Amino acid sequence: MIDVELRGIMKKFQSNVVVQNFNLQVEQGEFISFLGPSGCGKTTTLNMIAGFLDPDGGDLLIKGQRMNGVPPYKRELGMVFQTYSLFPHMTVAENIAYGLKLRKVNKQEMQERVNRVLGLVKLPNVADRYPKQLSGGQRQRIAIARALVIEPSLLLLDEPLSNLDAKLREELRDELKRLHHEIGVTTIFVTHDQEEALALSDRIVVMNHGFVEQIGTPLEIYNQPASEFVHTFIGKTNRLEGEVIGMDGDVLTLRTTGGMLVKAAKQQRTVALHEKVIIFIRPEKIKLTDTAVSEEANRVKGYLQLASFLGSYTECEVKVGEHTLSAKVQMTDSSVDRQEGQTVYCQWNADDVLVMPAGRG
Ligand SMILES: Nc1ncnc2c1ncn2[C@@H]1O[C@H](COP(=O)(O)OP(=O)(O)OP(=O)(O)O)[C@@H](O)[C@H]1O
Ligand SMILES: [Mg+2]
Numbered sequence: 330m331i332d333v334e335l336r337g338i339m340k341k342f343q344s345n346v347v348v349q350n351f352n353l354q355v356e357q358g359e360f361i362s363f364l365g366p367s368g369c370g371k372t373t374t375l376n377m378i379a380g381f382l383d384p385d386g387g388d389l390l391i392k393g394q395r396m397n398g399v400p401p402y403k404r405e406l407g408m409v410f411q412t413y414s415l416f417p418h419m420t421v422a423e424n425i426a427y428g429l430k431l432r433k434v435n436k437q438e439m440q441e442r443v444n445r446v447l448g449l450v451k452l453p454n455v456a457d458r459y460p461k462q463l464s465g466g467q468r469q470r471i472a473i474a475r476a477l478v479i480e481p482s483l484l485l486l487d488e489p490l491s492n493l494d495a496k497l498r499e500e501l502r503d504e505l506k507r508l509h510h511e512i513g514v515t516t517i518f519v520t521h522d523q524e525e526a527l528a529l530s531d532r533i534v535v536m537n538h539g540f541v542e543q544i545g546t547p548l549e550i551y552n553q554p555a556s557e558f559v560h561t562f563i564g565k566t567n568r569l570e571g572e573v574i575g576m577d578g579d580v581l582t583l584r585t586t587g588g589m590l591v592k593a594a595k596q597q598r599t600v601a602l603h604e605k606v607i608i609f610i611r612p613e614k615i616k617l618t619d620t621a622v623s624e625e626a627n628r629v630k631g632y633l634q635l636a637s638f639l640g641s642y643t644e645c646e647v648k649v650g651e652h653t654l655s656a657k658v659q660m661t662d663s664s665v666d667r668q669e670g671q672t673v674y675c676q677w678n679a680d681d682v683l684v685m686p687a688g689r690g
Pocket of ligand 1: 367370521
């Protein structure tokens with residue numbers, strides 16, 4: 330069943346179009362993320378789904394009903410904003426019960442439901458405290474509890490974790506995931522953090538300048554990006570420019586502008602012989618070895634220019650001719666201590682090379 334549908338949604342402020350031709354169907358129970366850089370239209374789109382803004386074009390449907398012009402309180406949504414939006418003069422319990430009061434739920438049921446959601450967000454003992462007596466992470470949990478207590482048909486979260494420090498953010502991210510497994514409410518989550526989107530989502534909508542660049546599962550977005558923007562936004566990558574100089578069955582031979590030869594396996598997007606291309610290789614796909622013996626289709630000699638030890642892995646920069654390749658070396662395969670200035674061989678598989686036609690997006 331489709332819970333939410335956006336059909337050709339457009340939004341402009343004065344003459345400035347900030348969301349364009351947005352099409353999406355959200356299945357019941359799905360966890361969808363809107364991911365994109367600041368200003369790309371994530372909050373604007375979420376606010377149209379919530380009813381705080383009305384689209385200037387297209388149709389918005391919730392459970393099959395056209396919702397254009399319907400005010401937020403008639404949409405049965407739970408919403409959590411980026412900034413803490415608890416009422417400071419009310420206790421936690423009063424904050425959470427607020428939406429139930431508006432809905433004239435009786436006292437006993439109200440108390441039960443408040444206690445239940447406090448249990449869900451793992452804060453059973455703070456009902457009588459005021460927001461200022463809670464930590465930032467606790468406040469965001471209460472904001473989530475307040476959104477959940479009305480048993481919304483749809484949960485909308487606008488960067489609920491971005492004001493928290495890194496460790497807490499990760500902790501609360503896992504909590505959100507657990508909560509979603511537990512109650513299964515259809516959720517739309519806005520973030521500009523690709524890790525958050527990858528970790529949480531059934532599907533991700535990657536946005537750029539008001540446009541949808543790609544909609545797909547985290548694996549699809551990571552491994553089969555529809556555009557250079559999607560590939561580079563979703564994680565670190567090595568980007569080389571070059572040309573297709575050979576095609577042998579399913580294997581492409583590419584020559585970079587720096588004269589390096591790269592073998593690439595058959596691509597999703599077809600490229601022609603002699604076509605100018607952009608070549609991407611993720612740092613975690615590059616292995617460093619001390620010998621020229623290679624199991625992989627690609628092997629180049631270089632010297633280690635920079636090695637940054639980052640705990641679970643070492644980030645290495647290897648100078649290969651006029652290129653600098655970035656490699657992420659996991660501790661498991663770095664029994665040897667990498668020294669800067671060392672000669673190393675970079676190896677990678679033909680399957681791990683992504684090739685896109687240059688100038689075709
Ligand atoms: N009320 C408004 N009036 C005019 N322009 C607006 C208004 N609200 C948003 N915009 C513009 O619309 C564009 C999209 O804004 P939006 O808030 O949706 O971005 P966002 O993707 O949520 O970004 P962020 O990650 O920074 O929150 C921006 O260029 C913004 O300046
Ligand atoms: Mg925003």
